[in-house]
Amino acid sequence: MRVAAIDCGTNSVRLLIAEVVDGTLTDVSRRMEIVRLGEGVDRTGRLAPEAIERTRKALLGYAMEIAELGVSRVRMCATSASRDAANAADFTAMVRATLGVDPEVISGDEEARLSFAGAVTGLTVEQPYLVVDIGGGSTEFVVGDTEVRHAVSVDIGCVRMTERHLHGDPPTPAEVAAAEQDITTAVDTALRTVSGHRTATLIGLAGSVTTVAALALHLPGYDPERIHHARIPYDDVAKVTFDLLGSTVADRRDLPVMHPGRADVIGAGALILRVIMERAGRSSVVASEHDILDGIALSLA
Structure with missing residues (x-):
C-alpha cells in the first residue's frame, strides 16, 4: 500500500509518500515548501490571503505527485496556524478544492503524539x-x-x-x-x-x-x-x-x-x-x- 502524509505547519508544508509493508515505511518521496501560512497570525488572528495562496500552489504540486504515484490513502494534518486562525474555514475550503480531502486541524495533544510516533x-x-x-x-x-x-x-x-x-x-x-x-x-x-x-x-x-x-x-x-x-x-x-x-x-x-x-x-x-x-x-x-x-x-x- 502506498500512502501520502501532508503536514501543514506555520512555516512549511511537507509531503511524504511512502510504501507500507508490515507496518513499516519506505520513503518514495519527501518534499518541503516554505509557505509561511502563519504569517501575521500571532498579531491578526487570521490567515493572510497571500499565505493561503502560497499554500495552495504548494498543495497543487503535491496533488499532482500523489496522483502520478498511485497513492491509495491521503491524510493532511494542519497544526498551529490553522488552530489559531479565525478564518480557518477559508483554508479548509481551499484544501478540499485543491487536494480532494479535508485538512484535519489537529489539537496540540494529537500533534505531539504523532510527532512522538514518528x-x-x-x-x-x-x-x-x-x-x-x-x-x-x-x-x-x-x-x-x-x-x-x-x-x-x-x-x-x-x-x-x-x-x-x-x-x-x-x-x-x-x-x-x-x-x-x-x-x-x-x-x-x-x-x-x-x-x-x-x-x-x-x-x-x-x-x-x-x-x-x-x-x-x-x-x-x-x-x-x-x-x-x-x-x-x-x-x-x-x-x-x-x-x-x-x-x-x-x-x-x-x-x-x-x-x-x-x-x-x-x-x-x-x-x-x-x-x-x-x-x-x-x-x-x-x-x-x-x-x-x-x-x-x-x-x-
Missing part, C-alpha cells in the same frame, strides 16, 4: 525520551518510552517568536532577552507538565533543530543521513545560536545548509532549542529527521 521509530538511545518538536507557531513536549506518557503543546515557535520579538536585522540584545524570557516561561511550564526533567534522552525534531545540527556538524551542505540521530552537545548548540542571532538574514542565507525560507526565523528556533536544553539540564540533544510527517504516515498504515 520520532521514536528506529531509535536505540536510552529511554524514557523527552521529544521536543519546535515548529513555526508552537512547540510540542512529549515524554514516553514505547508509548506516550505525557504531552503538551505551548505557543512558542520560530515564526511566532520572530514576529513577536526579533525585529532587528540582526536582532538587538534587548529583543533577544525579551524572546528568551518569553520562551523560558513557556518551557518551564511545559517541563513541569510532562515531568520532562526525569527523562534520559532529549530528542529534537523539525527544521530548526536539524538546521542547528547541520551547522554544529559543519556540513558542506544539508545532509539528512548525517543529521539523523546525530548527538549534538549543548556547547555547540549555544555557539550556533549565538552566531545566528548575531548575523543578518542575508548572512544566514549564505550558509550552505540553510533553506532560504528559514533564514529569517532560524535564530528564534535555535534560541528555543538552547533554552529547552538549559531548563531541562541537558548536555546534548539527539536530532531526528523523522517527525510528525512520519507519524501521520504511520497512522495510515
Whole structure:
C-alpha cells in the first residue's frame, strides 16, 4: 500500500509518500515548501490571503505527485496556524478544492503524539525520551518510552517568536532577552507538565533543530543521513545560536545548509532549542529527521 502524509505547519508544508509493508515505511518521496501560512497570525488572528495562496500552489504540486504515484490513502494534518486562525474555514475550503480531502486541524495533544510516533521509530538511545518538536507557531513536549506518557503543546515557535520579538536585522540584545524570557516561561511550564526533567534522552525534531545540527556538524551542505540521530552537545548548540542571532538574514542565507525560507526565523528556533536544553539540564540533544510527517504516515498504515 502506498500512502501520502501532508503536514501543514506555520512555516512549511511537507509531503511524504511512502510504501507500507508490515507496518513499516519506505520513503518514495519527501518534499518541503516554505509557505509561511502563519504569517501575521500571532498579531491578526487570521490567515493572510497571500499565505493561503502560497499554500495552495504548494498543495497543487503535491496533488499532482500523489496522483502520478498511485497513492491509495491521503491524510493532511494542519497544526498551529490553522488552530489559531479565525478564518480557518477559508483554508479548509481551499484544501478540499485543491487536494480532494479535508485538512484535519489537529489539537496540540494529537500533534505531539504523532510527532512522538514518528520520532521514536528506529531509535536505540536510552529511554524514557523527552521529544521536543519546535515548529513555526508552537512547540510540542512529549515524554514516553514505547508509548506516550505525557504531552503538551505551548505557543512558542520560530515564526511566532520572530514576529513577536526579533525585529532587528540582526536582532538587538534587548529583543533577544525579551524572546528568551518569553520562551523560558513557556518551557518551564511545559517541563513541569510532562515531568520532562526525569527523562534520559532529549530528542529534537523539525527544521530548526536539524538546521542547528547541520551547522554544529559543519556540513558542506544539508545532509539528512548525517543529521539523523546525530548527538549534538549543548556547547555547540549555544555557539550556533549565538552566531545566528548575531548575523543578518542575508548572512544566514549564505550558509550552505540553510533553506532560504528559514533564514529569517532560524535564530528564534535555535534560541528555543538552547533554552529547552538549559531548563531541562541537558548536555546534548539527539536530532531526528523523522517527525510528525512520519507519524501521520504511520497512522495510515
